[in-house]
Every structure is written in C-alpha cells, then in structure tokens.
Amino acid sequence: CARRIGELKKESSRSTWDPRREREIYERLLADNGEKFPEKAVKSIFHEIITACRLAQKNVEVAFLGPEATFTHLAGVKFFGQTAEYKAQESIDEVFREVEKGRVAYGIVPVENSIEGAVFSTLDSFMKYRVKICGELRLPIRHNLVCQSGDIKDIQTVASHYQPLAQCREWLRKHMADVPTLEVFSTAGAARMAANNPNIGAIASELSVKTYNVQVAVSGIEDYQGNTTRFLVIGRQSPMPSGSDKTSLLLGMADRPGALNEALTVLSAKGINLAKIESRPIKGKQWKYLFFIDLVGHIEEPAIKEGCSILQQICAHYEWLGSYPKAESSEAVGEHV
Structure with a gap:
C-alpha cells in the first residue's frame, strides 16, 4: 500500500513527505487516544510507522556527523526513524557537500545549543553551499x-x-x-x-x-540542566506548509546607517515574529557580516512572502534558506541519550 502511494505521488510529481498531512494524522491519533496511553508513547510508535511507510515509498539516505552513535546520529534516527540509511561524515562541511552534490537526500547538522550558543561551522556552511532547510528538532543532551x-x-x-x-x-x-x-x-x-x-x-x-x-x-556531567541542542535537516527542497512553520533567511545589509533597523522594521510592520538573529563574518571581507534570521511562519504565507519580497529589494544580500515545520518541545530521548 505504501509503495503504491509512492508511485502515485511520483506520477503526480508530489513529494513523498507532506508535513501538513503528517501533523493532521498525529492530531487525529492523539484525539482518538484520549488519555488511554501516554501521549509521547503514541507519538513515538506512530512516528516509526509513518517514517517506515515514507521510506517504503522512496529509500532515503541521510548524511550526519559521524561516526556512529554521535548525538547528530541520534537526532537523525529521531527524525527519520531506524530504517533510513545513514552515511557518516567526518565533518559538518562534508554533510553539506554530500547534500549539495545530490549524493544523499538529506543531511542533519547541529545549529545551536541552549548553553553554548551557535554552532559556527554549520552557519558558515550555509554561506558556502546551496541547500535548503527541510526541518528541525531539539534534543535534550545528557553527557x-x-x-x-x-x-x-x-x-x-x-x-x-x-x-x-x-x-x-x-x-x-x-x-x-x-x-x-x-x-x-x-x-x-x-x-x-x-x-x-x-x-x-x-x-x-x-x-x-x-x-x-x-x-x-x-x-550527567553537563554543567546546566535543560541542556538542549537544536538540529537542522537539510536537503535540496523545502517542504510544503505544515500549519506551524519557520522560515530562515541569510541577509547582508547595505553599508549605511540604520540598514539593519530598516530590515527589522519591515518584519515588525508585517506582524512577523522574529525567532532568532545571529551574525557571522564574511570570510575574506574584513568587518563585513551576514545575518541568519529565523521567522515564525512559512514563505507561502502572505505576510512572510510580502516581507521577504521587500527584504530582497533593500538588502545587499538576500537568500531564502528554507521554510520548514517547527520543532515540537524537546523530547526525552530515554536510554539512547
């Protein structure tokens, strides 16, 4: 049945991954469940079933920072399930390269930690490679x-x-x-x-x-409780709207006073919630920076689309990194952490 669905999607040029449809399935399952079984258990069981069915439609290879048993590997298993084919890489840079070259369908990379902040090698790789963000997840980290x-x-x-x-x-x-x-x-x-x-x-x-x-x-030798890492799933194409999404941009400001404020004012005027902003120096250009910005909403939503259109006109550099389903709150990873 899953393979036949995959064939029909291929014939109609539809993606095998429909995040809105999957979200609707989870919501229906939880509503039907009531309080008979723990919510996390229901989600965990059906997540594995859904990912296995998706992989039956099309086999998926996922690059991750190896070797086997890194936290990034664990994050990949949490997102794609046990049945995906995982390809260990020696660096985050290589994960991006494998995705850009089309040698794997997806990659998974850490982007920020709640204690230590941004993972700069991931941010810098977005400046080098042409990939799209397809998803995110958060994992509590126990060392x-x-x-x-x-x-x-x-x-x-x-x-x-x-x-x-x-x-x-x-x-x-x-x-x-x-x-x-x-x-x-x-x-x-x-x-x-x-x-x-x-x-x-x-x-x-x-x-x-x-x-x-x-x-x-x-x-448990981590210095702070609540230590959580956010991971991004990268691929060649962002998914359709799920109804609860983020949009990520890479922006460069014009060299004039108030340029950043002007860009942020555009978002405020459109009622767009800014979830994150992070700057990184441009390699080879002293004192020049690009800004990574996360917005709440999907690029297909009118306010986001209009705001991004204005940013494209007023910014010296504009790149849409992707729109993707927002991660749910951090889930305990039990014995696998």
Whole structure:
C-alpha cells in the first residue's frame, strides 16, 4: 500500500513527505487516544510507522556527523526513524557537500545549543553551499564521562567534541582540574578512542557506551540542566506548509546607517515574529557580516512572502534558506541519550 502511494505521488510529481498531512494524522491519533496511553508513547510508535511507510515509498539516505552513535546520529534516527540509511561524515562541511552534490537526500547538522550558543561551522556552511532547510528538532543532551574500566582514576586525558567540553567545563574544572582535555571531531570518535586506550576518558552519549563497549565512570556531567541542542535537516527542497512553520533567511545589509533597523522594521510592520538573529563574518571581507534570521511562519504565507519580497529589494544580500515545520518541545530521548 505504501509503495503504491509512492508511485502515485511520483506520477503526480508530489513529494513523498507532506508535513501538513503528517501533523493532521498525529492530531487525529492523539484525539482518538484520549488519555488511554501516554501521549509521547503514541507519538513515538506512530512516528516509526509513518517514517517506515515514507521510506517504503522512496529509500532515503541521510548524511550526519559521524561516526556512529554521535548525538547528530541520534537526532537523525529521531527524525527519520531506524530504517533510513545513514552515511557518516567526518565533518559538518562534508554533510553539506554530500547534500549539495545530490549524493544523499538529506543531511542533519547541529545549529545551536541552549548553553553554548551557535554552532559556527554549520552557519558558515550555509554561506558556502546551496541547500535548503527541510526541518528541525531539539534534543535534550545528557553527557557521560566514559572509559574502558569505568573508573575515573584511570583517566589521564578527557577527549570530546569542543561543544561537550565547553558544556562540561565547570564539572571538569571542579573534579578533574589536573587532567588535560583533547578536542576531537565528534563525541563518538572520542568514545572510540576511549575504547582503544585505557587512559583516555570521553564525554559521550549512552548510545556510544553501547556501541563502543565502554563503561560509564560518571553520568550527567553537563554543567546546566535543560541542556538542549537544536538540529537542522537539510536537503535540496523545502517542504510544503505544515500549519506551524519557520522560515530562515541569510541577509547582508547595505553599508549605511540604520540598514539593519530598516530590515527589522519591515518584519515588525508585517506582524512577523522574529525567532532568532545571529551574525557571522564574511570570510575574506574584513568587518563585513551576514545575518541568519529565523521567522515564525512559512514563505507561502502572505505576510512572510510580502516581507521577504521587500527584504530582497533593500538588502545587499538576500537568500531564502528554507521554510520548514517547527520543532515540537524537546523530547526525552530515554536510554539512547
């Protein structure tokens, strides 16, 4: 049945992913459920069924920052389900390149953390590659100190990606002040190093513990509760409106006083809610910046369309990065975190 639906969609040039239709299905399921089963459990079960049916219509390959068992890998599984084909990449830049070249349908990348802020390598990649944002999700992050033996006394070096090292900075200063840290390209890579060296500890997920056969020395070493990372799904084409969307833009301002204020005034005049603004320097151009802006709404909505049309006229640089369904509130990721 799912394959036949996929054939019909292909014949009519429709996308296999219809976020509005999926949202309607979830709403109906929750309404029919009442309070018989926990809401999160119902969503989790039917999310896997829906993604499996979508993948039966068309196989999906997803690039992520590898190796296996990184938080980005986990985010991909949460979004696309277990049955998608995941392609590990050595850097965020390579995830973007794989999507732009069409070697995979989608990529998933971290874009900001609630404690440490923006992931600059992701923002900079949007300035280099022509891709579209297709979706977002938020995951609460729980960091664990792991090693071969599970004994913190054996650890002589702590390895991890720079973001987890920063998110656990105070804990490390208090409990392991004399132990040096080593920045590596991923949490899973750090866990793999810990599996091969009895004196290396890693800050990694519990999924890494299972994947690389290491032991937890100390769990939950993040400095702040509520530590959450936002991930973006990138592809070649943004989805249709879901009824609850965001639009992301990349803007460059004209070199004159009040240019940024003028752009923001356009959004205010149209009643458009600004969800985020972040600046990044333009490589090779001193003191020149581009602004990443998230708006609440879809590009097909009249107010957003009109506002973006004006921005295109008054900004020195304008790029629509995509419109996509807003993430729901952070979901607990249970034993996989």
